[in-house]
Amino acid sequence: MKFFRKIEPGIFTGTDAPLASEDDGAQWTREYDAILGEEQPFAVIVNAAQRPQPPAGKPMALWMKSRKAQLGAWVCATVYVVEDEMQRADFLRSADKRQKTMPYPMAFVATEAEALAAARDALA
16 A cells, blocks of 8 residues: 555554655545445545645545535544644634544644554554
């Protein structure tokens, strides 16, 4: 997989591969479909600094809208690593609004270690 890496059972992390093109976005959706296809609860850890560029974001957003039921059924949490304290505070302030658009819980943490702990807690 180019955009996801399994780090332990039920926990996937996003890779550093850039999400720049529409093809990147389409490949991301295929990889996420493969994870959903396992029909097992899982958590995803994402570095908030690695945001998709608009061409990649379009197919990703359309895919997420079409998969809400599956995402709600299998994703225990998406944990965002937001290293910058001020940016993390901004994410936390807008968490309620963000949560309304997502069918699964989200968490915002400062470090990879905190993200792994949050992902494990979500699966417990």
